[in-house]
Amino acid sequence: MTLILDKVTKTFGSYKAVDDMSITMNNGVYGLLGVNGAGKTTLMRLLSTIMKPTGGSITYKGRDIFKMGAEYRGLIGYLPQEFGYYPDLKVRDYLMYIASIKGLPAPIAKRRISTTLRLVGMEREASRKMKTLSGGMKRRIGIAQAVLNDPEFLILDEPTAGLDPKETIRFRNLIGRLAENRIVLLSTHIVADIEAVASQVFLMNKGKILVQGSAAELCGSVKKSAWICRLPEHEAGRAAQRFQVISMHKEGSEAVLRVLSEEIPVPGAIQANTTLEDVFLYYFGEEAGEYAEL
Amino acid sequence: MLNYELKKLFAKRINVIFLVLLLAAAVIFNLLAAKSVLYFDSHGAEDQSLKAVRMLTEEKNKWKGPLTQETLAKAASEQQRLYKRYGDQIPDEAYVKVLQPASDILEMLKYIGQGDADSFSSQKVSPEKAADFYKLRREKLSGAAREYGKTPAQQAFLKEQYGKTVTPFYYEGADSWKIRTDYAERYGMVIALLIGILASGIFAGEFRLQADSVFFSSRYGRTKAARTKIWAGIVMAAVLYWGLMLVYSLMGFIIMGTGGSSVPIQVEWSESVYAITFGQEYMLTLLCGFTASLLSAALTMLISAGRHASGIAICVPFFLFCVAPFIARALGAELFENLMPQRLFYVENIIRTPVLFQAGDMVFRQIPALLILYLAVSLLCLPLIYRAYHRYIMK
Ligand SMILES: Nc1ncnc2c1ncn2[C@@H]1O[C@H](COP(=O)(O)OP(=O)(O)O)[C@@H](O)[C@H]1O
Numbered sequence: 001m002t003l004i005l006d007k008v009t010k011t012f013g014s015y016k017a018v019d020d021m022s023i024t025m026n027n028g029v030y031g032l033l034g035v036n037g038a039g040k041t042t043l044m045r046l047l048s049t050i051m052k053p054t055g056g057s058i059t060y061k062g063r064d065i066f067k068m069g070a071e072y073r074g075l076i077g078y079l080p081q082e083f084g085y086y087p088d089l090k091v092r093d094y095l096m097y098i099a100s101i102k103g104l105p106a107p108i109a110k111r112r113i114s115t116t117l118r119l120v121g122m123e124r125e126a127s128r129k130m131k132t133l134s135g136g137m138k139r140r141i142g143i144a145q146a147v148l149n150d151p152e153f154l155i156l157d158e159p160t161a162g163l164d165p166k167e168t169i170r171f172r173n174l175i176g177r178l179a180e181n182r183i184v185l186l187s188t189h190i191v192a193d194i195e196a197v198a199s200q201v202f203l204m205n206k207g208k209i210l211v212q213g214s215a216a217e218l219c220g221s222v223k224k225s226a227w228i229c230r231l232p233e234h235e236a237g238r239a240a241q242r243f244q245v246i247s248m249h250k251e252g253s254e255a256v257l258r259v260l261s262e263e264i265p266v267p268g269a270i271q272a273n274t275t276l277e278d279v280f281l282y283y284f285g286e287e288a289g290e291y292a293e294l
Numbered sequence: 295m296l297n298y299e300l301k302k303l304f305a306k307r308i309n310v311i312f313l314v315l316l317l318a319a320a321v322i323f324n325l326l327a328a329k330s331v332l333y334f335d336s337h338g339a340e341d342q343s344l345k346a347v348r349m350l351t352e353e354k355n356k357w358k359g360p361l362t363q364e365t366l367a368k369a370a371s372e373q374q375r376l377y378k379r380y381g382d383q384i385p386d387e388a389y390v391k392v393l394q395p396a397s398d399i400l401e402m403l404k405y406i407g408q409g410d411a412d413s414f415s416s417q418k419v420s421p422e423k424a425a426d427f428y429k430l431r432r433e434k435l436s437g438a439a440r441e442y443g444k445t446p447a448q449q450a451f452l453k454e455q456y457g458k459t460v461t462p463f464y465y466e467g468a469d470s471w472k473i474r475t476d477y478a479e480r481y482g483m484v485i486a487l488l489i490g491i492l493a494s495g496i497f498a499g500e501f502r503l504q505a506d507s508v509f510f511s512s513r514y515g516r517t518k519a520a521r522t523k524i525w526a527g528i529v530m531a532a533v534l535y536w537g538l539m540l541v542y543s544l545m546g547f548i549i550m551g552t553g554g555s556s557v558p559i560q561v562e563w564s565e566s567v568y569a570i571t572f573g574q575e576y577m578l579t580l581l582c583g584f585t586a587s588l589l590s591a592a593l594t595m596l597i598s599a600g601r602h603a604s605g606i607a608i609c610v611p612f613f614l615f616c617v618a619p620f621i622a623r624a625l626g627a628e629l630f631e632n633l634m635p636q637r638l639f640y641v642e643n644i645i646r647t648p649v650l651f652q653a654g655d656m657v658f659r660q661i662p663a664l665l666i667l668y669l670a671v672s673l674l675c676l677p678l679i680y681r682a683y684h685r686y687i688m689k
């Protein structure tokens with residue numbers, strides 16, 4: 001039992017952004033999946049000691065992380081959702097500065113920076129000024145700074161936000177490589193980000209964890225099945241009102257719908273394997289609708 | 295860590311622009327200084343070239359050496375001869391030849407002639423009296439000590455200080471140092487204001503750039519890195535101030551020369567309670583300017599660390615050095631006014647007026663009082679900056 005949150009609460013005024021949350025994390029990749037406003041960023045700020053919980057405790061290997069202070073911070077790497085950097089510094093100088101405040105001695109820092117830059121595919125950009133980098137490149141430097149100290153606990157808040165599809169794929173591969181011998185907690189509102197890499201998924205909503213488990217376990221937790229239905233276009237609207245629609249597209253004059261239902265929704269519908277995307281939609285329903293189209 | 299903190303500071307283009315402007319100001323102040331001297335060439339025409347200071351110094355150096363009784367009597371008699379011959383209509387050539395070179399000495403002699411109906415003319419001292427200059431000066435000064443000293447301790451203190459000047463005075467043309475000091479005060483104020491602006495960014499930067507999360511979640515963000523920021527502020531202030539003043543001084547040495555540094559300021563300011571030379575006065579001016587720069591850096595760091603922004607912090611040095619003096623004057627609080635931080639930029643002014651402070655039996659002059667006060671304030675700010683910054687928790 002390495003990282004334990006026990007009844008952690010964070011309130012803003014009367015609003016509970018994190019609500020009586022108790023979770024346990026060991027080595028492995030944890031996906032924190034939730035719509036905007038679910039409280040993911042707040043949770044990660046608590047875990048990075050930038051914010052203090054209103055109630056409850058967070059312990060790492062049995063010790064309170066706020067009491068551990070610098071020792072705990074030396075063990076973590078954190079990529080905030082709003083990743084601020086020093087625009088006028090060159091990439092290498094930026095990383096050297098971060099390495100220094102992370103307590104890496106200069107010679108070790110230099111070596112770590114080379115390997116980390118290679119890891120994120122930015123070795124050729126080392127002498128460029130931070131402000132000249134593209135959004136995706138900045139994110140990659142953000143990840144680089146987070147892993148610079150080889151953290152035992154890596155906290156990544158929406159690391160794929162603003163990445164193009166190619167960069168997103170690249171990023172997912174990177175997480176796979178980083179996953180060994182540490183806890184990686186990665187938040188997202190995009191199911192595909194974590195589907196392949198996360199060994200555990202937390203579904204978070206309104207400050208609470210709704211369900212948690214492996215992707216397979218989560219799929220099993222859904223009472224409904226996914227169905228592919230082919231309907232004439234004019235009937236699609238009516239079906240959408242009766243069933244929870246995951247996706248819909250047109251094929252000629254027909255509409256192809258993917259819906260969740262306990263029983264066969266319309267004659268001729270074909271049962272499909274339940275995916276994490278289905279689970280997400282099942283739990284978040286309407287709220288998640290806007291993302292399902294992405 | 296420190297070098298990257300400084301790199302962060304000077305990687306910002308605006309800060310580099312400030313630096314270039316400060317260097318330009320060093321040039322401008324030197325040019326203004328060189329042109330501020332009043333020098334008449336052998337034809338009686340005002341010379342406004344950059345060489346004027348050197349020429350004037352050379353003229354005055356006709357009197358170079360110790361101002362013995364004989365020398366003083368000679369200067370006074372040359373003056374007397376001219377006035378006897380021409381009255382108040384002294385021709386330009388005679389002025390340039392006789393009065394301009396001796397002007398400092400003749401000015402100095404006026405001190406013993408003041409209020410003396412007997413003398414050749416109320417302001418013009420006779421050769422006989424001039425020969426007695428040091429004796430008469432001592433008498434006048436002991437009167438001054440009684441007048442300016444508000445308590446016996448202060449009177450004793452003044453007497454002691456007045457006794458410290460070495461006579462006969464050593465003399466040579468010292469205009470380059472006087473002018474240099476004058477403009478170093480103004481330049482010092484400009485530097486201190488800009489140092490405040492630069493320093494305010496050190497603690498506000500992370501918040502402005504939203505880099506605070508990474509900073510405060512790092513191992514040393516709340517300890518060593520925060521202390522390093524304070525160091526960066528001090529090092530920046532010290533390097534910038536002394537570096538720029540070095541440039542300013544060297545440029546001045548080249549344009550105006552360096553002659554006259556060991557002339558006691560009592561040649562110009564008879565009642566000064568500081569037994570120092572013009573060269574030392576310049577160093578004192580620089581030291582006071584540096585103290586002001588430190589104060590400026592410390593205060594802006596404190597305020598920006600507490601507020602997580604630099605906006606108000608930037609205004610503080612400006613308020614202290616430029617606005618507060620007017621308020622103090624309006625309030626009419628003399629002690630307050632005499633200890634205002636902007637006084638650090640008026641060493642030349644302070645040096646000629648015998649303002650004293652007393653605590654118990656201890657008597658302080660204004661410059662040590664200002665230096666100690668503002669060095670202490672700056673130092674006291676440092677732990678406060680750390681406290682205001684390192685415990686940051688996002689709300
Ligand atoms: N500093 C704050 N002050 C007040 N409310 C906040 C603050 N930070 C977050 N919130 C609120 O808490 C809720 C959760 O926000 P956040 O943790 O950012 O969610 P997520 O990262 O999942 O989108 C939101 O309703 C947000 O408005």
Ligand SMILES: [Mg+2]
Pocket residue numbers: 040041042081158
């Ligand atoms: Mg968020």
